[in-house]
Every structure is written in structure tokens, then in C-alpha cells.
Amino acid sequence: LTLPLTEKAIIGRIRRQAEAPSGRGVVRTGIGDDAAILECAAGFEVLLTTDFSLEGVHFRREWHPPDSVGHRCLVRGLSDIAAMGGEPTAAFLSLALPADLPQRWVDRFMSGLLRLARQFNVQLAGGDTAESPAGVLADIVVVGRVPAGRALLRAGARAGDSIYVTGELGRSAWTLSLLRERGPAALGAKTKSRYTAHAPHFYPQPRIAVGRWLRERGLATAAIDVSDGLSTDLGHVCEESGVGALVYEAAIPRPSGLPTSSLHYALHGGEDYELLFTAPGSRPVPSMIAGVRVTRVGEIIRGRDMWLVDSHGQRKALPARGWEHFGGR
Numbered sequence: 001l002t003l004p005l006t007e008k009a010i011i012g013r014i015r016r017q018a019e020a021p022s023g024r025g026v027v028r029t030g031i032g033d034d035a036a037i038l039e040c041a042a043g044f045e046v047l048l049t050t051d052f053s054l055e056g057v058h059f060r061r062e063w064h065p066p067d068s069v070g071h072r073c074l075v076r077g078l079s080d081i082a083a084m085g086g087e088p089t090a091a092f093l094s095l096a097l098p099a100d101l102p103q104r105w106v107d108r109f110m111s112g113l114l115r116l117a118r119q120f121n122v123q124l125a126g127g128d129t130a131e132s133p134a135g136v137l138a139d140i141v142v143v144g145r146v147p148a149g150r151a152l153l154r155a156g157a158r159a160g161d162s163i164y165v166t167g168e169l170g171r172s173a174w175t176l177s178l179l180r181e182r183g184p185a186a187l188g189a190k191t192k193s194r195y196t197a198h199a200p201h202f203y204p205q206p207r208i209a210v211g212r213w214l215r216e217r218g219l220a221t222a223a224i225d226v227s228d229g230l231s232t233d234l235g236h237v238c239e240e241s242g243v244g245a246l247v248y249e250a251a252i253p254r255p256s257g258l259p260t261s262s263l264h265y266a267l268h269g270g271e272d273y274e275l276l277f278t279a280p281g282s283r284p285v286p287s288m289i290a291g292v293r294v295t296r297v298g299e300i301i302r303g304r305d306m307w308l309v310d311s312h313g314q315r316k317a318l319p320a321r322g323w324e325h326f327g328g329r
């Protein structure tokens with residue numbers, strides 16, 4: 001099946017794919033009316049986050065299978081909800097598609113997105129479609145909720161707090177570097193296992209349960225998801241909290257089997273979708289939360305500067321190096 005399907009046909013198709021599992025959840029009226037109606041429970045606040053996924057910037061059709069593009073599109077929003085300690089409830093998707101895009105690509109994109117949505121009981125409640133003059137453009141809005149006044153914020157870290165990260169850092173950017181240097185062949189034979197072997201890049205998991213655990217325990221003083229890289233995202237926490245940070249190079253959890261140069265990816269690579277949080281130095285933090293490893297990587301200090309401390313105790317400035325995306329700049 002190739003485009004152009006009419007807009008009406010695409011929406012009908014997406015609507016059938018997105019049918020809610022037996023009326024659970026907050027969506028009272030979803031796709032098919034002028035606006036969605038969502039229930040809001042008393043005592044909760046609404047979380048809203050929006051993220052672009054642009055072909056050539058966030059993915060490439062020749063590198064990423066369509067279901068991975070759909071998965072990654074939604075995970076960007078889910079991860080932001082996780083970083084707030086919230087529970088995702090609904091999503092809205094606006095899609096602009098080139099006229100020559102095969103309908104099969106769209107179907108597989110939707111199946112990747114909706115599989116992840118079902119995993120977290122998130123209902124696709126609306127969106128828009130249009131023809132794109134060039135490339136696939138997807139804009140995802142994720143709605144979530146959190147008990148009033150209890151969301152985890154970037155502001156709140158204080159001198160003396162410890163800095164923690166979940167999981168491992170740098171794996172996604174390392175996969176991207178392989179793609180950039182040698183193309184998809186660098187990942188192995190052209191089978192599905194190529195992508196599952198590199199799941200942290202193609203199918204990252206949002207840390208919803210960890211964020212919720214931290215919020216319920218009141219343990220974290222600040223939190224953020226590591227979407228743009230440790231240096232950049234820790235930089236956001238420091239800026240919003242008005243503090244500085246020390247990061248212990250040897251403590252950063254890096255995947256085994258990666259070259260020594262992977263420190264660069266762990267510090268500055270994006271799209272790991274792990275959580276970074278701070279907690280008072282006096283409070284014990286378990287080494288596993290909700291089945292995910294948690295590692296202490298540094299501490300919050302007074303001032304505004306970030307420092308990387310090597311194994312000899314030498315400090316050097318840790319610049320917040322922004323995520324480079326896929327533009328090949």
C-alpha cells in the first residue's frame with residue numbers, strides 16, 4: 001500500500017489501531033470529535049510535554065526501522081513524564097508525511113508507537129496529519145498526572161546532595177557513532193536481531209517506575225531525564241538549582257564492551273533516557289530501584305561550575321556539550 005491515502009483514511013486507520021483497551025484510563029472521548037475529553041482526578045496535577053521527531057535530525061529512514069522511529073517518538077515524551085515522577089495517561093500525535101511515503105512505513109511506525117503506549121497504558125487520544133514537503137515530521141504530546149505539589153523538578157538540588165543516574169550511559173550514542181561511520185552494516189547482519197542487540201538506541205525504555213518510586217519516597221531533591229547527555233542535563237539541574245557539581249569519572253556507569261573513548265558518549269551522548277537525580281548525602285539510596293541499577297556519580301557543590309574528577313583526584317572543567325543529533329555537523 002502506498003500513499004497517498006486520504007487524510008480521512010489515515011485517521012480512520014490510526015483510530016482503529018489506537019482503540020483503547022476496554023475503557024480504562026483517563027480518556028473519555030478520544031479520536032473522532034473536535035477535541036479529546038480527559039478526566040482529571042481530584043488531588044492531581046496535569047503534566048504536559050511535547051517533542052519533535054524530525055527525519056534527518058532525530059532519525060534516518062535508512063538507519064532506523066519504522067517501528068523504532070515510532071517507539072523513539074513516544075519515548076521522548078514518556079521519559080519527560082518519568083523525570084517529573086508522574087504517570088503517563090494519554091498522547092497526541094501530529095504527523096506530516098511525504099506524499100511518496102509507503103503506507104506500510106506509516107503502519108509500522110504506528111505499531112512501534114502503540115506497542116510502547118500499551119505497555120504504559122497510554123491512550124492515543126488525538127492528533128493531526130498533513131502532507132510534508134520534505135521528510136517525515138512527527139510531533140508527540142504526552143499527558144500525564146502527578147499528585148498535586150509532588151512533581152520532581154530540576155530546581156531543588158543543594159550543596160552536599162549526591163548525584164545518581166539509573167542504568168548505563170553512552171550506549172545509544174555509541175550505536176549512533178557506528179551508524180554514522182559505517183552505516184547499518186556496522187550493526188551486523190540485516191535481521192531484526194541487529195536492532196534488538198542495540199535496543200538502548202532503537203527501543204529505549206522510559207524509567208517511569210523509577211521516577212514514581214522516587215516521588216513516592218520523597219527521596220529526590222531534583223530530577224531530569226538524560227535525553228541530551230549527562231553534561232548537558234546535569235547542567236540544566238545545576239542552572240535551575242543554582243548550584244555546581246563534581247562528577248567522578250570512574251563512577252559513571254558505562255556499558256561493557258565499549259571502547260575507552262566511550263567516556264565521551266557517556267558524558268556528552270544523548271538519548272539514553274535514563275534518569276539523573278539528586279538526594280541528600282545523608283539519605284541512603286538503594287543500588288536498584290524498580291529493577292534498574294542506580295549509581296552514585298558525583299555530588300552537588302556550591303557555586304555554578306561543573307567539574308570532572310579523574311581517578312587521581314584531578315579536577316577539570318566539565319563543559320555542557322549539547323547533543324549533536326544526526327545532522328552530521
Ligand SMILES: [Mg+2]
Binds near residue numbers: 080083224225227
Ligand atoms: Mg527531559
